[in-house]
Amino acid sequence: MRHEFRLTVGPVGFRIGSDWREPLDRLAALYDGYPETALPDFTVRLFAQRPWRRFIRPSVMIGGDYMLPDAAPMALAHGLLAAEMGMNLQMALGQRRYLLLHASAAEKGGKAVLMTGASGAGKSTLSALLGERGWRLMGDEFALVDCETGLLHAFPRLVSLKNEAIALFEGQVDARRFGPKLSDTPKGTIRHMRPNDEAVAHMAEPVKPALLLFPRFGHEAAVRPMGAGEVFVRLTQASTNYVALGEAGFDALSSLVKTVPTRAIDYPDTETALRLVEQLWTESSL
Amino acid sequence: MNDASALVRALRDPASVKSLDSDGWTALVSIARAEQLAGSLAYQVQGLELPAAAVRLMADARRSAEHQRRQALWEAEMARRALGDLDVPVILLKGTAYVAAGLSAGIGRSIGDLDILVPRDALDAVERALIERGGWEWVKEDEYDDAYYRDHMHELPPLIHKERDRMIDVHHTILPRTAKPTPDAQALVADSVPMANGLHFLSPPDMICHAAAHLFADGDLAGGLRNLWDIDRLCRDFFTQPGFWETLGERAERHELAKPVGRALRLAETLYGTPVDGDVAGRARAGDGLYLRRLFARDGWGCETRKPLRFAFYLRSHWLRMPPLMLARHLFTKWRKA
Incomplete structure (x- = not known):
């Protein structure tokens, strides 16, 4: 090369x-x-x-x-x-060292919120917004669960902002953090954004997952509890290497599902979503 | 690092990796992954004192190999359940056979599709059972390809499992019917070794014949380093058994594969220091050097190099697979459809 x-x-x-x-x-x-x-x-x-x-x-x-x-x-x-x-x-x-979840994550006070869901659910945008509002962005796409400790490792690659989400950040963050605007990609218009300095400085610090959310965009604001079975199955679908890790993957996922409180949240706009996240975070820390 | 010899050296003499710096390791890992030998390498160097990053990467590779082993055995079990009451011997081939039989060649082996061999006259029943009871289906619905497989190949058109997304190749012999050598498929079946669960594997000399046939008479040498590593491990597992080399020589003759087996042994000896028998391996030939150059054609990024030589071997593989007129017709049909 x-x-x-x-x-x-x-x-x-x-x-x-x-x-x-x-x-x-x-x-x-x-x-x-x-x-x-x-x-x-x-x-x-x-x-x-x-x-x-x-x-x-x-x-x-x-x-x-x-x-x-x-x-x-x-x-x-x-x-x-x-x-x-x-x-x-x-x-x-x-990847065979960590259980890889297709999820975004942000940290506050030494604990992390994980957000996962179908493509378009808004997990990437929400984590990036949290990262600009007092949280540490751990990653907008992949979350890495250590099978032995259960801790969450950050993977703060460039945030991949898509279509309407781009405007939420332009003008709000330092222009030097943006890559070029890429139009007509298979996923529409994409603009990459560098995580802020705090996210980069602390990226080697794994933390305990404390809240797991399944956000869904385009509905009236609502919060639903989820059964452990549903959470488990949806996380296996959100993982690229759950099967390959065998028993270690099963143990890591089971313990995540058993120990981390989980909610599905519906939201009509990002401000509502952020309010719901903060509210559930406060409740879960009580 | 400009060729794959680093990988061969590491497999042959694991302690030699201690002298690698991090660039040497970086190249070694990429080459091993590209040659599907990362798992084998990882088990060879297990227990050595290595840089921390290398220890982690090798542990990852063992984890990956362990997953492939588990998955391969499960696919074999699924085939056994679908075919169990047909009363035909089902013979596991290649990687799945090595792990099922507990052979050294199976340690860390990467395994893709499930390959099985059944008697030719049982093909229809096997195909029907896999589709109707096992949940497999045809991969491609192309008439020419389908007819080509059935008329000229040594296996059925590939089948894929509807839910598990895994492929099975059902062979009735070990070389295309259009290739010049005609292995004795009945003898392969007759001498196969049954396991406790009812599945079979080929006798060790036939395993070596199959690996050699795959490498030289059929393939374009893609995956050749792994193939020869298999042969090395098989020879080391069995060469101390009385009469092993005589039997191997006889079997190679019987399958019309004496030349490919001889060349495979010579190359394995050169690469991996395989114990071989002079009578079966035969005398070194001028072409051996070209084979080695082709086998080493990969750089420290894991990229293929020596494109013209690779292409020459690719052409050769087609040339060997079928007679000239048929090759012309085949390539014309393929070209017209593309």
Whole structure:
């Protein structure tokens, strides 16, 4: 690979190689201050499908230690997104040390709230907003549960703001924290945002999960309790490696479900959602 | 690091990894993952004093291999339940057979699809039972491909399980029917070894013949380092048994695979220091060096290198798989559909 960039996110080290300089320059700028790694956990490769595609209509293939057989190439202008997707792919296919939950997380007072749910439920946006309002953002996409201790490890990658969510942050946070606006991606318009300094400074500190929420956007405000069975099954669906971890994964998930209070919350707008989160957080800490 | 020799060295002489710096480890891990040998490597170096990050990565690889082992045995059990009362021998092949039989080749082995071999005249009944009772279904509904598999291949079109999303390949012999050598499929079945649960595995000499056939007579050498690692482990498990090499030589002749088996043994010896018998391995041939260059064609990023050589071996694999006229027709049909 012609160009290389290394970084550590939470407890996971990455080496990213690229045929082009540009995507790595963008990564380096946005991930400035993230620790290096000497022996990375995963390698990501961004490469041209054919040698001439480095220059002519350049398109980026995503590869690495773990690959999908029929991944489609992306425009070089979306190279930053390709790198992020490459890291996601390694985590989704190769992570075997932590139980990986497709969930966002934020910390306050040494304890964490976890938010999970279907795509579009708003977990990413809510965690990013919490991160700007006195909480420490632990991650907007993946949460890592330590199977031995039950603690939650942060994975504060760039926040991937999509479509309407972008406007919630533009003008509110330091412009230097934003990547370029990427339009016409498979998920619409995307803009990456660097977590704030507090999230980066404390990313190596795991904490106890204290509240688990299943948010749902587009409904009247409501809070529902959930049965342990439903919570368990939905978390197995939200995990990419639950089956692969075998008994250790089962034990970690069972203990999470048994010990962490859980609520489903419906919300019509983000301000209501944030109020509900704060309210449930206060109640759960009583 | 410009080729895969680092991985071969680490497998052959695990203590040698102690001299690796972190860049050496980084390359080794990527190459091992790309060659599907990370689990095997992780068990080879288990217990050595290694850098903390390497210890963690190797533990991850063992966890992953353990999962694949469990999943492979479960798939085998599912096939056994679907086929149990047909009264035909069901013979496990490759990785699943190694772990089920408790062989060294199974330690840390990455395992994908379930491969089984059944007698040819039982194929229809087996296929029907897998679909009607087992919950498997055809992967592709393409008439040409389907007919091609049934007329010319050594296996049924691949079946995938509806719920578990796992594939099963049902073989009736170990090489395509269009390939020049014709292995004695009846002998493979007749000499297979039953296990307590009723499933079988191939006799050890036949396992080696199968691995060699897969590598040289059929494949384009993709996964070759793993394949030869299997052969190395199999030889080490069995070579002290009296008459092992004679039997292997006889079986290779019988399956018309004496040349591939000989070459596999020579390459395994060169790479992994495998104990081999001179009569079965035969004398070194000029081509062996090309094979080694092809097998090592991977860089420290896990990327494939030596593209022209890789392509040459790819062409060769097709050439060996079918006669020229048929190859032309096949490629034309494929090209027209693409």
